[in-house]
Amino acid sequence: MQTQRAYYDVTSAEPYHAAIRDLRPGREEPDQIAVILDTTIFYPEGGGQSSDRGTINGIPLQDVQEKDGDILHLVSARDGARLTIGPAELVLDAQRRRDLTVQHTAQHLLSGTILRLTGKPTVSMRLGEELSTIDVDTPHVPEETILALEDAVAAAIEANHPLRIHCCPPEAVEDFPLRKIPPKGAEVIRVVEIQGYDFSPCCGTHLNTTGQIGMLRILGAEKYKGMTRLTFIAGRRVLRDSRLLRKQGEISSRALKVPVAETGSGVLALVEKAGKLDARVKELEEENARFKAEALLSKAGLPIDAEAGKGIILAERIPHAGMDAVLPIGRAAQKLTQAVILLAAPQDRKFAAFCSAKGVDIRGILKDPMEAQGGRGGGGPSFFQGVFLTEEALTRFLEGLPRTC
Numbered sequence: 119m120q121t122q123r124a125y126y127d128v129t130s131a132e133p134y135h136a137a138i139r140d141l142r143p144g145r146e147e148p149d150q151i152a153v154i155l156d157t158t159i160f161y162p163e164g165g166g167q168s169s170d171r172g173t174i175n176g177i178p179l180q181d182v183q184e185k186d187g188d189i190l191h192l193v194s195a196r197d198g199a200r201l202t203i204g205p206a207e208l209v210l211d212a213q214r215r216r217d218l219t220v221q222h223t224a225q226h227l228l229s230g231t232i233l234r235l236t237g238k239p240t241v242s243m244r245l246g247e248e249l250s251t252i253d254v255d256t257p258h259v260p261e262e263t264i265l266a267l268e269d270a271v272a273a274a275i276e277a278n279h280p281l282r283i284h285c286c287p288p289e290a291v292e293d294f295p296l297r298k299i300p301p302k303g304a305e306v307i308r309v310v311e312i313q314g315y316d317f318s319p320c321c322g323t324h325l326n327t328t329g330q331i332g333m334l335r336i337l338g339a340e341k342y343k344g345m346t347r348l349t350f351i352a353g354r355r356v357l358r359d360s361r362l363l364r365k366q367g368e369i370s371s372r373a374l375k376v377p378v379a380e381t382g383s384g385v386l387a388l389v390e391k392a393g394k395l396d397a398r399v400k401e402l403e404e405e406n407a408r409f410k411a412e413a414l415l416s417k418a419g420l421p422i423d424a425e426a427g428k429g430i431i432l433a434e435r436i437p438h439a440g441m442d443a444v445l446p447i448g449r450a451a452q453k454l455t456q457a458v459i460l461l462a463a464p465q466d467r468k469f470a471a472f473c474s475a476k477g478v479d480i481r482g483i484l485k486d487p488m489e490a491q492g493g494r495g496g497g498g499p500s501f502f503q504g505v506f507l508t509e510e511a512l513t514r515f516l517e518g519l520p521r522t523c
């Protein structure tokens with residue numbers, strides 16, 4: 119005997135008395151047990167709506183699926199072992215059901231409104247735990263249309279249109295101006311009507327009036343397979359979203375010292391300022407590196423002259439500096455002399471060498487001495503870098519280098 123469906127009538131968390139008819143191993147999830155009831159208050163996943171949650175004799179439901187005419191209430195095998203055939207107390211997670219019902223009814227209203235305003239049909243929909251989406255058969259929905267849709271939906275919510283359910287044989291559905299094609303092969307078609315506004319075949323759960331939706335917001339529109347995917351939230355989700363945005367807005371407002379309504383332009387101004395500061399810092403770093411490079415050459419008695427110094431090798435340790443500090447100095451020095459400049463960062467056990475003189479290949483000068491001390495590295499004719507296993511090996515490498523090339 120088929121399970122009686124009471125899920126359209128039961129929407130509260132009041133305990134409902136039914137009976138467990140059968141307990142079966144979960145077919146696809148072996149760690150689940152499928153509970154078969156004589157009557158269920160739990161909506162099985164279908165028509166784009168998720169399955170209900172709740173408890174059967176205190177055991178939490180993990181999922182509800184309809185298969186071959188059976189409604190399978192899936193619980194974990196461990197919990198399910200405590201269930202027996204006989205009387206059962208069913209408790210619906212009414213808050214979750216209410217939320218899904220609100221999103222579902224809102225989807226009907228939104229799809230119906232889009233069809234009325236733009237003539238474009240909704241091709242598919244998904245009701246998510248956080249966000250829901252519909253795919254509309256149009257390549258683009260402009261910003262002003264989105265605002266017009268939100269306003270029209272708000273007006274339909276305020277008008278508090280009643281919803282009506284018509285269960286009729288397939289041949290009778292032609293009497294309704296349906297927004298989408300009804301399922302084939304069904305004995306009874308369930309037509310959901312937002313009175314005088316929208317007609318759609320649907321097996322999901324719905325509110326009694328559009329006013330119960332409360333509010334609907336479209337959060338975004340993106341291109342999807344030649345269509346437009348609209349993301350929306352409704353009911354309490356709008357309240358939660360508004361609280362979240364207000365909170366973030368207030369944090370930004372305090373930090374930027376501007377009213378909440380001006381935080382967007384405040385952030386843009388801040389980003390522009392930060393970009394300018396970054397550029398200035400880079401300039402100063404380059405300037406600093408050039409001063410250090412000049413000091414290095416002066417100390418070694420080399421002229422600061424981009425045409426002079428060819429054939430000289432200047433090797434220097436830069437104490438307490440990592441390679442990130444050493445590299446800009448080397449790059450700056452390269453512009454001030456033709457000499458080979460080799461700078462070592464002892465704390466990293468690394469070195470980098472630079473040379474701007476034409477005809478000089480620093481690989482030929484550095485590779486063998488480096489490898490002789492167990493170092494590894496590489497580079498090109500004008501830039502070469504390497505690393506040693508110990509600081510001592512780096513020191514021996516530096517001490518063993520020739521002074522000219």
Ligand SMILES: [Zn+2]
Binds near residue numbers: 223322
């Ligand atoms: Zn529906």
